[in-house]
Each structure stands twice: as structure tokens, then as C-alpha cells.
Amino acid sequence: VESMRTLKNVAVKRGSITIPCLYDAQYKTNSKFWCKGYYWSSCSIVAYANTHGSTSVTDYPEQNMFTVEINPVSDSGYYWCAAEIGRNPDDGDYLYLTVREDPGLSVESGRVSGAEGGRVTVQCLYSAAYRNTQKQWCRFKDGCCKTVGMSSTSQNSSVHISDDGRSFSVEIRGLKKSDAGWYWCGAGDLQVPVHVSVGGEAPGLPKHQQDHTASGSSVMALCLIFGLLLVLVLLGWVIWKYKQNHLGLLVTDRGCNRSLGLKKPRENAVTYGSGVDRQCTASSASEPDVTYSTVKISPHPS
Missing domain, CATH: 2.60.40.10 (Immunoglobulins)
Structure with a gap:
């Protein structure tokens, strides 16, 4: 049974690629790395697990697997998925990476x-x-x-x-x-x-990117809730101001009854055509002209 396993001959366009590497459960806590070179004994280490750069190695111990993300991909050649053993020789498996514009x-x-x-x-x-x-x-x-x-x-x-x-x-x-x-x-x-x-x-x-995605969604949700509450508060304030302004019209000023058109005009009332119907009692009418005459009664001759 292979203790380390990956693909064998990977074709890729220039850009980026992610390579999966499986390992035996005995290496769950060992440090993982990505190595470049034809010979295993002399390959040069490119990146260790949980480091991030142009080559990122991410370990998933619960799956007995790590991935190698290369961005950008530039060099063809032999590469190794490997685990650092310590006192014993390190363990690894190789693949050949072919980088071409038209793979x-x-x-x-x-x-x-x-x-x-x-x-x-x-x-x-x-x-x-x-x-x-x-x-x-x-x-x-x-x-x-x-x-x-x-x-x-x-x-x-x-x-x-x-x-x-x-x-x-x-x-x-x-x-x-x-x-x-x-x-x-x-x-x-x-x-x-x-x-x-x-x-x-x-x-x-990688897990750290998934966590950032989840936390970003939570922040957006909180911002949305706060925005809705702010809109409701502003709407309530506008309605309150509207009511206050209109209640100010319901006053009595020197015998003039002012309303919002809820009452019918009284007889002998004058209606002014402004935006709000205003009914004010008309001034008292002038007295009608009266002609006075004197009647003189003459006595009849006896």
C-alpha cells in the first residue's frame, strides 16, 4: 500500500492549478511539503504546508490529504508530494507537470x-x-x-x-x-x-478562505439589518413631523374657523381658494337704504 500518492503526468495551461496529494494516516501530524527535482534525495523544497505565496500547500488532516496550489504555473518538470518524517528518511511520491499553451x-x-x-x-x-x-x-x-x-x-x-x-x-x-x-x-x-x-x-x-467568506456574509447581513432599522426610524420621524405641521392648522384666530375641509361651508360664509379650505365668518352686512316720509292729514271742510 502506498503511503503517499498523487497523479503521475499532469497537463496544464499557463495559469494556475491545484494538485491533490493523499497520505497514510500515520502521517496525519507530520509536516507536509512540495519539492522540485528529478531525484528525490536532492529535490529542493518549494513550500511547506500552511504557507501561502505563489505556491501554497494546505493540509487537510481529517481527509488524510493536502493540496498544492501553484499560481502562476511556469515550469515543467518533476515535483514531489512529501511528508517530513524526522529521524527516518522523508516519504514522497512524484508527478511530472507539463506546462504548455496548448496541452x-x-x-x-x-x-x-x-x-x-x-x-x-x-x-x-x-x-x-x-x-x-x-x-x-x-x-x-x-x-x-x-x-x-x-x-x-x-x-x-x-x-x-x-x-x-x-x-x-x-x-x-x-x-x-x-x-x-x-x-x-x-x-x-x-x-x-x-x-x-x-x-x-x-x-x-482552503479553510481560512471559507471562514473569511462566512464572516463576510455575517457582516453584510448585520449591515443590511442596521440599514433597514435606520430607514424605519427616518420614516417614523417624517410621519411625526407631517402630523405636527397639520395639527397646527386646527386653531381659532379671531373668530375665524379654520379646518381641513372636514366641515361643509356655512351659509353666508366666504371660501378662500388656498391649498387648505379656510372658512371665515363674513363681515356684518350694511344696513339697507330706508326712505322716511311725513304724512300730513288735512281736515275736510264742514
Whole structure:
């Protein structure tokens, strides 16, 4: 049984790539590192676990696995996934990394995610030189593979593969939590790693990045709640001011009754056409003109 295991011949375009490395449970607490060189005994250490830079090594002890993220990828050559043993010789497994602008095998996305019960699709593209080679989709943790053109498979029947002569498409249906993890597309001797996540898990992110994502969401939620409360307070203040201003109109000023139009105009009232109906008692009418006359009665002659 291999105590350290990784891929063997990885193809990659210039950009970034993440390499998975599995180790035996006995190395759970040992320091992990990434090493470059043809000979194991003389390879130069590029990065240790839980350090971050152009090459980042992240250890996942609960999964007996660590990942190596290289960004940017620049140099082809032999590399080693390794564990520091101490008094005994260190342990490691090698891979060859081929960096080209047009690699013989590539994927549209090295990370895909889907909801539990849903489906994900991975597109594996190959060059004409690999058209007649064996195409495979394999699960990294146990090496179970499904081969294009073969009905039998060591993976479950939820995995479906189709090949159109330029690429092969892998579809995983009815996703389960157990489907999450690392896989690889294979064509001939080339491999490309792919990470599948299920049910809201952040695909392929180191733990510290997932924690920052969760805390960022909490801060945004608190800001949203505070903003809504502020809007409600301002709205209440505006309504209060509106009521105060209108109540000021309900006053009596020198016999003038002012209202908001809730009463009908009285007879002999004068209505002023301003924004608010105002009913004021009309001034007393002038007395009508009166003609006075004197009647003189003359006595009749006897």
C-alpha cells in the first residue's frame, strides 16, 4: 500500500492549478511539503504546508490529504508530494507537470459544484493526437474509474460519459455528499485534476478562505439589518413631523374657523381658494337704504 500518492503526468495551461496529494494516516501530524527535482534525495523544497505565496500547500488532516496550489504555473518538470518524517528518511511520491499553451488534455473548469440531488457536468478537451487513446474519469481517493466506451464501471451508475471526437463530457446525476472530492480526467498518459463540491461547500478553497467568506456574509447581513432599522426610524420621524405641521392648522384666530375641509361651508360664509379650505365668518352686512316720509292729514271742510 502506498503511503503517499498523487497523479503521475499532469497537463496544464499557463495559469494556475491545484494538485491533490493523499497520505497514510500515520502521517496525519507530520509536516507536509512540495519539492522540485528529478531525484528525490536532492529535490529542493518549494513550500511547506500552511504557507501561502505563489505556491501554497494546505493540509487537510481529517481527509488524510493536502493540496498544492501553484499560481502562476511556469515550469515543467518533476515535483514531489512529501511528508517530513524526522529521524527516518522523508516519504514522497512524484508527478511530472507539463506546462504548455496548448496541452494535449485540459478541462473547461477545474472546480465544479452542484446542489445535493442535482447534477454537474465536466468537459474534458483533448487534442487530435489523443483522439484514439483511452479516455477515463477517475475518483482520486480510491482510484475507481469509468472508461469511455465501456459499459462496466467501478463507479456507480449515476456517472455518464459521452465522447464527440474532440472532447468527452462527464455528467454526475443525483449528487450526494459522498460524491464530493477530487477526480481526474485522463486521456492516454495525461491527467487533469478536477474538484467536485456538493451542497453549498466552497469548492477547493482552503479553510481560512471559507471562514473569511462566512464572516463576510455575517457582516453584510448585520449591515443590511442596521440599514433597514435606520430607514424605519427616518420614516417614523417624517410621519411625526407631517402630523405636527397639520395639527397646527386646527386653531381659532379671531373668530375665524379654520379646518381641513372636514366641515361643509356655512351659509353666508366666504371660501378662500388656498391649498387648505379656510372658512371665515363674513363681515356684518350694511344696513339697507330706508326712505322716511311725513304724512300730513288735512281736515275736510264742514
